[in-house]
Amino acid sequence: MLQYTFRRTIAVLPTILCLIVICFFLMRLAPGGPFTSERPLPPAIMANVLERYGLDQPLYVQLFTYLKNIFFNFDFGPSFAQRDRDVNDIIAAGFPVTLTYGFWSAVFVLVLGIPLGVIAALRQNSFWDYVMTGFAIFSQIFPNFVLAPLMVLTFTLALGLLPGGGWNGGQWEYVVMPAVALGTSYLANVARITRSSLLEVLGSPYIRTARAKGLPERTIMIRHALKPTLLPVISYMSPVFVYMITGSVFIDVFFSTGGIGQSFIDAAYTRDYSVILGLAILYSVLTFVLxxxxxxxxxxxxxxxxxxxx
Amino acid sequence: MSLLSVRDLTVKFSNRGQSVTALNGISFDIARGERVGVVGESGAGKSITGFAMMNLLSRPGYIDGGQVLFEGKDVLKMSAREQRSLRGNRMAMIFQDPMVTLNPVLTIGQQMVETLRAHRKLSHEEARQIATVKLKEVYIPSPEARLDQYPHELSGGMRQRIVIAMALLLDPQLIIADEPTTALDVTIQADIMELLLEMCRSNMVGLMLITHDLGVVSQVTERTLVMYAGRIIEAGKTRSIINDPQHPYTQGLINALPQQTPPGSRLKQIPGSMPSLNAMPSGCPFHPRCPLANDLCRTTMPKVVQYADVEVACHEVQRLQSDLTSEAAQ
Incomplete structure (x- = not known):
């Protein structure tokens, strides 16, 4: 297992390198740059600025310098748009926020979704099964960008229970709504997948064998049925985890959490090359790890x- | 007293408020150490009989009446706890496909130990030891090592041996084997059947062998039940049923065996197929396919009569029998 982990880690390095190169050139293909604006800078100043950020060099030299800084100094360069901040600062400020509500969102999804699915399967075609199915449909027609405003309307404006945005150092009141809004549709899917998976497992011959061996029902459920039931859930959660922990651009913007989703959007608007590239690398490393x-x-x-x- | 008596066992399947009868009041006995074969086409109700005896039918199937007396006590009236202490302990079951009847995420050892410990107060080590002994009895090489393997690491024949060892773990009085060899290679089939026979003989275990292989039935069993459309239509000594079948269906089954036909000519199959449960014909369920069917067969279900060496439910046989008695009277 250790060897396998090691092999996978080695194999990912060239992948990330390719990704950096592709992102680097793709960004430069887009028209404009970090210092183009409605009112063009005087050519002399422009030349100075470009020189300061190394943008006057040929592209391959820029790429090479960039890679060298990453591999030797773990330095992802200065931000082009925000003076005095570099990419490391931006990630250090935004990523913990996203990670926090992403983590709680994943907890919310698994801790509620799996038991919901189990109950629905065990009480097939009962009241709770229908409640679960109804909830699954509900969450499909209310994706997070509809759900989030509705939640703010209810819990902030009408009931005054939770703050409508901000982060405040990650106090729990500020985490609840981003986490729930981000997770709800996944929660419904997890419950649905758990339900059908458990139903399939319970109808399988090895569960019949377990019953014929005279095992208590609880042993059958926990020892024999649970693990195989979770396999499809894990498959489903694999990409979802990445999405959750890297956060949702929408959630960051809507709740003004200050997470990296917001930084990504800003960077794309201002052609902040180094920030875009840094975040893309962060996403790909996270994808690999998860x-x-x-x-x-x-x-x-x-x-x-x-x-x-x- | 026989080990097991089934009396008027009726099983139904419900589907949206409608119910169809899958098992139509069947009765039979199995004596201690007796080996009984249950034969018939797919859908005749053989497997359902096996499951109903353990009270393990799953929805939408349910038992609609009758008794399953195990050593005189009705299994169907026992508490869930009593039923559980019977299953795997006094009555064990062997299923068709060993590829899917063992849990893929648990080792062989875990699956054997849990069975032992569910019924007897044993330490983990003691249970493992018993499991090792049982694996050795079914000729599994290096049984210790097998205990720590997962089902997918073993061959089909090996797995079915393990399933048999698992059924024998607690020295049951009765084993219900539901087509134990159909999923295996022909070469392994004979081995497994021989093993099962040997185990039942040496441990005085009763066996109910559900199969559609008449060859296996004639080698292994002492008595045979022939099922058709949820009824037992012929029952008796296996030798009598194979050599001198009375019911036209059983005759058809035996004539359909490839050995009964010279090489190169067409097999003598029974025309038509088993009626589906929700379109059961009136009278004798076999009459649409029966070469001897008459008007009586189309309207009334024949009663079971003793004829020659067997019990059989057929109007034609009944007629022959009454002819004989009237001849005798004259």
């Missing part, structure tokens, strides 16, 4: 996968 984590979780549950890893 995918690996999910694959390892899969291996921990399914012995077939585990023997495939060797």
């Amino acid at each position: 995918n690996l984590a999910v694959d390892l979780a899969y291996a921990a549950i399914d012995p077939k996968v585990r023997s495939g890893l060797k």
Whole structure:
């Protein structure tokens, strides 16, 4: 398993390198630059500014310098748009915010979604099953950009229970709505997948065998049914985790959390090359780490996968 | 007293308020150490009989009446706890496909140990030891190592041996084997059947063998029940049923065996197919396919009569029998 983790980690380095190169050139293909504005700068000043940020160099030299700084100094360069801040600062300020509500959102999804699905499956076609199905449909027609304003209307404006935005150092009142708004549609999907997966597992021959062996129902559920039931849930959660922890641009903007989603949008508008590139690298590293984590979780549950890893 | 008596067992399936009868009041007995074969086409109700005996039918199937007496006590009237202490312990079940009947995420050892510990107060180590002994009994090489393997690491034949060892773990009085060899290679089938026979003989275990392989039935069992459309239509000593079947359906089954036909000619199959549960014909359910069917067969279900060496439910046989008795009277 350790060896597998190591191999995967080595394999990802060239991938990230390719990604940096592609992003780098794609950005430059877009018209405009960080210092173009409605009122053009005098050519002399422009030349000075470009020189200061190294933008007067040929592209391949710029790329090379950029890579060199990352690999040797872990420095992702200065922001072009925000004076006195560099990319490391921006990530250090925004990422903990996104990570916090993303994490709670994932907890919310799993801790509620799996039991909901289990209950719906065990009480198939009962009141709770219909409640769950109704909830799943509800969350599909209310994606987060509809749900978030509705939540603010209800909990902030009407009831005055929760703040409508801001972060305040991650106090819980400020985390609740971003986490719930981000997670609800995934929660419904997780519940739905758990339900159908459990129903399938319960109808499987090995559960019949367990019953015929005279095992207590609780043992059958926990020992025999739970693990196989979770496999499809884990598959589904793999990309969702990444999405949640990297946060949603919409949630960041709507709740003014100050997360990196907001920085991404700002950077795209101002052609802040180094910030865009830095965030893209962050996203890809996170994607890799979380995918690996999910694959390892899969291996921990399914012995077939585990023997495939060797 | 027989080990097991099934009396008027009726099983229905409900579907949107409507129910269809899958098992139509069947009765039979299995004596201690007796090996009974249950044969018939797919859909005749063989497997359902097996499940109903363990009270393990899952929705939408349900038992609509009758008794399953195990050592004189009605299984269907026992508490859930009592039923559980019977399952796997006094009555064990072996299922068709060993590829899917073992839990893929638990080791062989875990699955055997949990069975033992569900029924007896044993430490983990003691249970493992018993499991090792049982695996050795079914000729599994290096049983210790097998305990820590997962089902997918073993071959089909090996897995079915393990399933048999698992069924024998607690020395049950009765094993219900539901087509234990159909999913296996032909070469392994014979091995497994022989093993099952040997285990039942040496441990005095009763066996109910559900199969559609008449060859296997004649090798392994002492008595045979022939099922058709949720009824037992013929029952008796296996030898009598194979050599001198009375019911036209059983005759058809035996004639359809490839050995009964010279090589190169067409197999003698029974025309038509088993009626579906929601379109059961009136009278004898076999009459649409029966070469001897008459008007009586189309309207009334025949009663079970003793004829030659077997019990059989057929109007034609009944007629022959009454002819004989009237001849005898003259």
